Amino acid sequence: MADQGFGLYLHWPFCQAKCPYCDFNSHVVAQIDQTAWAEAYGQQIEYFGELTKGRILNSVYFGGGTPSLMDVAVVDAVLDKIRATWSLANDIEVTLEANPTSVEADRFRDYRMAGVNRVSMGIQALRDADLRALGRLHSVSEALAAFDIARRIFDRVSFDLIYARQDQSLAAWEAELTEALALSADHLSLYQLTIEDGTAFADRFNAGKLRGLPAEDLSADMYELTQNLCEASGLPSYEVSNHAAHGAQSQHNLIYWRGGDWVGIGPGAHGRLTMADGRHGTQTDLSPQIWLEHCRQDPARPTYWEPILPAGHLTERLMMGLRLNEGVVLDNNFRRQINSCKVKYLLELGLLCEKNDRLITTRKGRLVLNSVLSELLAD
Amino acid sequence: MTDLTHIRNFSIVAHIDHGKSTLADRLIQLTGTVAERDMKEQLLDSMDIERERGITIKANSVRIEYPAKDGQTYILNLIDTPGHVDFAYEVSRSMRAVEGSLLVVDASQGVEAQTLANVYQAIDADHEIVPVLNKVDLPAADCDRVAEQIEDVIGIDATDAVQISAKTGLGIPDVLEAIVQRLPAPQGDRDAPLKAMLVDSWYDPYLGVVVMIRVMEGVIKKGDRIRMMQTAATYPIDRLAVLRPEMQNIAELGPGEIGVLTASIKQVRDTRVGDTITHEKRQTETALPGFKPAQPVVFCGLFPVDNGEFEDLRDAIEKLALNDASFSFEMETSAALGFGFRCGFLGLLHLEVIRDRIEREYQIELITTAPSVIYHVHMRDGTMEELHNPADMPDLTLVDHIEEPRIKATILVPDDYLGDVLKLCQDRRGIQEDLTYAGTRAMVVYDLPLNEVVFDFYDRLKSVTKGYASFDYQMTGYRQDFLVKMQVLVNEEPVDALSIMVHRDRAEMRGRAMCEKLKDLIPRHMFKIPIQAAIGGRVIARETLSAMRKDVTAKCYGGDATRKKKLLEKQKAGKKKMRQFGKVDIPQEAFISALKMDG
Numbered sequence: 001m002a003d004q005g006f007g008l009y010l011h012w013p014f015c016q017a018k019c020p021y022c023d024f025n026s027h028v029v030a031q032i033d034q035t036a037w038a039e040a041y042g043q044q045i046e047y048f049g050e051l052t053k054g055r056i057l058n059s060v061y062f063g064g065g066t067p068s069l070m071d072v073a074v075v076d077a078v079l080d081k082i083r084a085t086w087s088l089a090n091d092i093e094v095t096l097e098a099n100p101t102s103v104e105a106d107r108f109r110d111y112r113m114a115g116v117n118r119v120s121m122g123i124q125a126l127r128d129a130d131l132r133a134l135g136r137l138h139s140v141s142e143a144l145a146a147f148d149i150a151r152r153i154f155d156r157v158s159f160d161l162i163y164a165r166q167d168q169s170l171a172a173w174e175a176e177l178t179e180a181l182a183l184s185a186d187h188l189s190l191y192q193l194t195i196e197d198g199t200a201f202a203d204r205f206n207a208g209k210l211r212g213l214p215a216e217d218l219s220a221d222m223y224e225l226t227q228n229l230c231e232a233s234g235l236p237s238y239e240v241s242n243h244a245a246h247g248a249q250s251q252h253n254l255i256y257w258r259g260g261d262w263v264g265i266g267p268g269a270h271g272r273l274t275m276a277d278g279r280h281g282t283q284t285d286l287s288p289q290i291w292l293e294h295c296r297q298d299p300a301r302p303t304y305w306e307p308i309l310p311a312g313h314l315t316e317r318l319m320m321g322l323r324l325n326e327g328v329v330l331d332n333n334f335r336r337q338i339n340s341c342k343v344k345y346l347l348e349l350g351l352l353c354e355k356n357d358r359l360i361t362t363r364k365g366r367l368v369l370n371s372v373l374s375e376l377l378a379d
Numbered sequence: 380m381t382d383l384t385h386i387r388n389f390s391i392v393a394h395i396d397h398g399k400s401t402l403a404d405r406l407i408q409l410t411g412t413v414a415e416r417d418m419k420e421q422l423l424d425s426m427d428i429e430r431e432r433g434i435t436i437k438a439n440s441v442r443i444e445y446p447a448k449d450g451q452t453y454i455l456n457l458i459d460t461p462g463h464v465d466f467a468y469e470v471s472r473s474m475r476a477v478e479g480s481l482l483v484v485d486a487s488q489g490v491e492a493q494t495l496a497n498v499y500q501a502i503d504a505d506h507e508i509v510p511v512l513n514k515v516d517l518p519a520a521d522c523d524r525v526a527e528q529i530e531d532v533i534g535i536d537a538t539d540a541v542q543i544s545a546k547t548g549l550g551i552p553d554v555l556e557a558i559v560q561r562l563p564a565p566q567g568d569r570d571a572p573l574k575a576m577l578v579d580s581w582y583d584p585y586l587g588v589v590v591m592i593r594v595m596e597g598v599i600k601k602g603d604r605i606r607m608m609q610t611a612a613t614y615p616i617d618r619l620a621v622l623r624p625e626m627q628n629i630a631e632l633g634p635g636e637i638g639v640l641t642a643s644i645k646q647v648r649d650t651r652v653g654d655t656i657t658h659e660k661r662q663t664e665t666a667l668p669g670f671k672p673a674q675p676v677v678f679c680g681l682f683p684v685d686n687g688e689f690e691d692l693r694d695a696i697e698k699l700a701l702n703d704a705s706f707s708f709e710m711e712t713s714a715a716l717g718f719g720f721r722c723g724f725l726g727l728l729h730l731e732v733i734r735d736r737i738e739r740e741y742q743i744e745l746i747t748t749a750p751s752v753i754y755h756v757h758m759r760d761g762t763m764e765e766l767h768n769p770a771d772m773p774d775l776t777l778v779d780h781i782e783e784p785r786i787k788a789t790i791l792v793p794d795d796y797l798g799d800v801l802k803l804c805q806d807r808r809g810i811q812e813d814l815t816y817a818g819t820r821a822m823v824v825y826d827l828p829l830n831e832v833v834f835d836f837y838d839r840l841k842s843v844t845k846g847y848a849s850f851d852y853q854m855t856g857y858r859q860d861f862l863v864k865m866q867v868l869v870n871e872e873p874v875d876a877l878s879i880m881v882h883r884d885r886a887e888m889r890g891r892a893m894c895e896k897l898k899d900l901i902p903r904h905m906f907k908i909p910i911q912a913a914i915g916g917r918v919i920a921r922e923t924l925s926a927m928r929k930d931v932t933a934k935c936y937g938g939d940a941t942r943k944k945k946l947l948e949k950q951k952a953g954k955k956k957m958r959q960f961g962k963v964d965i966p967q968e969a970f971i972s973a974l975k976m977d978g
């Protein structure tokens with residue numbers, strides 16, 4: 001898997017406020033002992049460094065939560081430790097997720113000095129009413145100002161939008177997306193609003209109080225529109241919800257989708273590592289306090305390992321790889337495992353295609369990927 | 380044994396919810412038949428389903444001792460009968476075992492369809508009838524108006540109607556007095572050879588088959604050898620008891636008395652309701668006229684959702700049939716649904732009760748196919764075949780004509796909704812027979828094909844009249860009509876479980892409605908699915924379920940892989956609840972829902 005890259009994901013589990021749609025492992029706390037977190041991260045980096053000696057790191061991702069709430073000193077210490085532990089690729093990508101409310105020019109310059117070279121910003125919407133409905137703390141003008149700062153400091157800036165929101169019409173989204181594209185970011189993540197279990201939105205939805213979400217046809221139309229507009233503006237999709245200018249794809253996320261290896265550090269972080277005895281999945285304690293406590297007791301304690309068997313690996317490869325426009329490589333191993341009748345059937349339906357020894361979803365197929373997968377993986 | 384003059388046998392007739400069970404509870408309570416601490420509501424409704432739905436399915440009885448105002452103690456035997464139209468035939472049989480009826484009418488509602496249907500049965504059985512106006516505690520109660528209605532519509536004297544509130548207990552002593560004073564005592568010679576009526580029988584897990592009897596003549600004792608005259612079977616009596624309402628052993632029962640016996644009878648099917656019980660040695664010369672056994676009129680297929688549960692289903696059905704002779708079954712195989720049973724029921728409620736019990740008590744999830752009535756298919760060669768399942772329809776070239784069962788339906792409805800009711804009946808191919816008024820309510824009588832009623836007529840009636848109409852029916856016979864078998868094809872393949880018999884003139888309409896319904900019920904697939912209705916090879920309605928357009932997770936990063944994998948597994952499990960027809964998954968509820976008509 002080394003050829004698919006090797007990355008490090010670091011989870012920062014704190015936010016200023018909990019958004020009602022969000023099911024990420026994020027918490028609102030009164031005080032954060034940043035030094036303790038810096039120590040724990042450093043120690044975890046050492047622990048995983050031992051296990052992955054000699055590998056070359058292609059990417060680091062500070063995800064959250066809201067990593068832009070991390071003290072520069074913490075980011076600095078973490079990146080120092082990383083440099084001391086692994087050899088870094090020349091073109092290493094170091095991304096930090098930022099919320100518009102916590103973007104300050106000075107601090108962002110310091111992040112850059114520390115080694116961050118890419119920022120992903122959670123703008124979410126370019127309409128104030130919708131930002132409020134999403135429970136966000138920022139306004140459109142604050143988001144635009146923050147984006148401006150970020151772009152002056154960093155070469156690579158991406159931002160996220162959530163669409164298919166309550167009562168959003170096709171025309172309204174077209175106008176909003178056109179404004180977003182005019183900001184000429186080199187990367188956009190455009191997610192349709194998903195009602196995730198256990199969130200405040202889910203409670204309201206189940207009580208029948210979250211109305212005006214688009215039906216299947218409108219949501220499909222919105223998706224198609226998104227593809228077309230982005231493509232026309234030089235940001236074609238490379239994954240279901242991700243768009244990039246040529247060469248500006250997120251190297252880090254490609255590691256996930258291409259089935260590479262990555263280390264996952266921090267509460268609730270997942271990882272995938274190929275070791276002498278095969279591929280493994282890692283998971284960590286979800287609770288920030290427990291994770292921190294377990295780190296203190298024993299660096300091995302917060303992480304749980306599970307072997308990934310060939311069948312599970314196939315599932316993951318299809319699940320992740322078919323999200324990409326480039327599809328998955330069909331090597332001999334794969335051809336042996338995959339159900340060729342189902343593949344043939346899906347090829348006939350025009351949902352999959354085969355090109356240069358790759359299995360690829362067609363545009364139509366990518367839009368119904370969950371059904372394609374359940375067909376492909378059914379017994 | 381009690382002297383004849385000190386016995387009164389009666390039943391209570393009432394429309395559903397007019398207070399029959401509550402009154403029975405009060406009678407039992409006031410006479411101290413059941414200790415206060417054992418008193419629970421709806422004492423006579425014994426099964427969970429009966430209690431939950433507030434319906435009585437089997438006959439039940441209770442023996443009450445009542446010290447009357449004249450200083451004498453009387454034995455009152457109440458036989459509680461099912462009130463629902465599905466079981467009307469059983470009601471008529473139970474009524475032959477008693478001499479009088481309390482006609483309970485909710486004084487805030489007035490006479491309803493089941494009041495009529497039931498009271499006519501009481502009149503047919505030559506009962507003395509005491510009108511009882513219940514719920515006088517309600518502000519809306521209007522005793523004068525309802526008494527007048529009873530006289531106008533039913534034609535019995537209601538001047539001495541007893542006014543009560545079964546809820547508060549008001550007037551209950553008057554009811555007891557009226558039973559003693561106004562209902563006739565039974566008659567019968569205690570020295571004559573034994574002649575007893577088999578009123579009902581049921582299966583008790585501890586006692587085996589329990590038989591309810593009414594002694595007409597002679598005396599029956601524990602240990603006697605008895606003979607069932609129709610089946611010619613003989614048994615020694617193991618146990619003789621009366622119900623209070625729990626069983627209390629008794630040494631003997633004489634003329635006019637009602638009780639139960641057990642006699643190592645294996646199955647309920649070995650007993651015939653209405654049979655005459657006599658002594659093996661000293662037999663009565665004339666048997667009671669007897670009854671025709673109740674015949675199933677509605678048939679449907681029951682299939683386990685999980686094919687592996689077929690044997691469990693067989694077991695459940697056999698056990699239920701032990702206690703219910705009116706429920707019939709035979710094995711059925713369906714191309715689409717696999718192995719299951721074709722079952723016959725007395726009506727739709729009966730069907731639902733049995734289906735609920737299988738699902739609940741035996742925990743087997745079921746697919747229920749379209750209910751069908753029995754058609755008489757007359758062949759060219761002069762023979763006649765009974766068709767219980769549209770899938771078995773013979774080759775049309777061999778068929779001369781088809782007859783279908785008809786009913787006489789009586790509907791009582793407030794004026795405001797009359798138009799909607801008439802329209803509903805006309806739409807269901809009804810022929811109006813009568814329309815009269817009683818106060819602000821209209822009474823309509825329609826001749827209707829049973830197949831138009833069996834499925835959702837009652838639901839529709841309730842919905843177009845906001846629940847204010849009442850309905851009852853009786854079977855009247857068979858009549859020829861232009862009936863055809865309509866098939867449904869999903870993705871070009873016929874789905875046998877969705878075939879129905881339908882009148883030719885209604886076929887397009889039904890076909891269109893079913894295709895539209897199925898279009899909503901079947902989830903979108905990765906390809907588009909034609910849904911067609913056809914007669915013979917000819918398509919008469921068609922809908923297209925368009926292909927699924929969007930089904931993809933928006934966000935899937937490193938941490939989501941594990942979760943998403945689990946989601947896929949869950950989807951796989953969900954699929955097991957669907958049946959595959961070719962490449963199409965049809966959800967189980969579609970088979971019944973597709974048939975429901977909105978108009």
Ligand SMILES: Nc1nc2c(ncn2[C@@H]2O[C@H](COP(=O)(O)OP(=O)(O)O)[C@@H](O)[C@H]2O)c(=O)[nH]1
Nearest residue numbers: 393395396397398399400401513514544545546
């Ligand atoms: N207000 C009032 N409610 C009553 C009276 N008798 C019965 N009910 C209520 O009417 C409903 C139907 O009574 P039930 O005895 O089950 O009727 P059944 O269907 O004829 O057996 C129940 O909710 C009873 O509590 C009464 O005299 N007054």
Ligand SMILES: C[S@@+](CC[C@H](N)C(=O)[O-])C[C@H]1O[C@@H](n2cnc3c(N)ncnc32)[C@H](O)[C@@H]1O
Nearest residue numbers: 021022064065066099122160162191192193194
């Ligand atoms: C890790 S999250 C959070 C980043 C950052 N904390 C923020 O909210 O700005 C990454 C992105 O996922 C998207 N997201 C989160 N929950 C979502 C949901 N329920 N439906 C659609 N997109 C969602 C948002 O666009 C969000 O920016």
Ligand code: SF4
Nearest residue numbers: 015018019022026065
């Ligand atoms: S700020 Fe981001 S991570 Fe935090 S709760 Fe909101 S969406 Fe979730």
Ligand SMILES: [Mg+2]
Nearest residue numbers: 399400433434
């Ligand atoms: Mg009742």
